[in-house]
Amino acid sequence: MEKKIEHQQKEQLNSTNTEIKIDHQEQQISQASSSSSHMANLATSSDHHLHQLELAGNNINFSSIFDAPISLPFPYSYFEDHSSNNPNSFLDLLRQDQHQFASSSNPSSFSFDAFPLQNNNDTNLFFTDLPLPQAITTKAESSEVVNTAPTSPNSTSVSSSSNEAANDNTNKEVAVKDQEEGDQKEHKGTKPQLKAKKKNQKKAREARFAFLTKSDIDNLDDGYRWRKYGQKAVKNSPYPRSYYRCTTVGCGVKKRVERSSDDPSIVMTTYEGQHSHPFPMTPRGHLGMLTSPILDHGATTASSSSFSIPQPRYLLTQHHQPYNSMYNTSLNMINRSSSDGTFINPGSSSFPGFGYDHMPQASTPTTSGIRDHGLLQDILPSQIREDTINTQINEEDKK
């Protein structure tokens, strides 16, 4: 396993300009838990990119950000640092990178790579080789509701049902909250019950998805409009944590942005919830990222508080989902369909807060002539996807 990884990473070094230090590889492996396929994902992640990477070897503890205490390995950072003076939006950079990698056989597939590495039972770790200077590492935080049922990588049945489940959870959560508010108004003094409800409510909390990005800029465009509603000092960190909420009416997506105390160049953004609305229209009157997150600035963001990741529809479709049940669980929890059936894309899911993966054209294979891999194609170049899936299959065959 380790040899395989080492071999693959050596290949990376040879075939790309990627510069990787593997000092803490072993530690990452242990922290990345048991999913060997995930490591394979990591190992192949840079094949299509020229960005320089490093394994920083810093174990930056973001346990305060996540529910589960973790020591997050911090494998990637970009040498190509993103200056705070750089006026380019995140999506500008994406666009530039798209040109840079225009030779890709599947342009639509390029944009954003995310490689989930299972970290522990509560968190999913995402190593990303983002084609942008800021981005270095992503980390998905699963919901606390854990689906332990193993999910086949090719499973298509889980998605819709889990969508409904997630939706149900969300609705229940709202319902519980509303109920609680009523109870609090009408029945003050039922604290035990309220507490029990609170606990239940917490268990059904929205899934979160966190990104680590290397940037001097906190407020980068992701195309959505965010309103800052709070800022708090973080313990053991000189940098405050900012709280944002999607400004779209009825959309409860939140995000938290904070800077790492260990490495101030690292910005961590945690998304919570999923947008219940289409990607915002741009002033120019077309949908941002209609066919790809990188095709448009997508930024109507007057706010300066937008974060730096694309609003990727880049969630992995579960039928192409090469990841384990834990990861699927995470996806399932965040894959929410609306109650009226609008914006539902069965079999597809998206990371919370990451845009809208249900754009009609975006999900129609025939429009691009490219096989629809769901959101996966927005994350992984086709070659990587194939490698990943094959790797997963091989791993399963070995078992």
Place this chain on the structure above:
DNA sequence: CGTGTTTGACCTGCGC
């Protein structure tokens, strides 16, 4: 005037 930010107060969960 609309929109977004700032910031102190308040609420909540959790550990001791």
Place this chain on the structure above:
DNA sequence: GCGCAGGTCAAACACG
């Protein structure tokens, strides 16, 4: 029960 830390609210403020 208490204190701490995280999260949220909302009034005041800034800006175009």
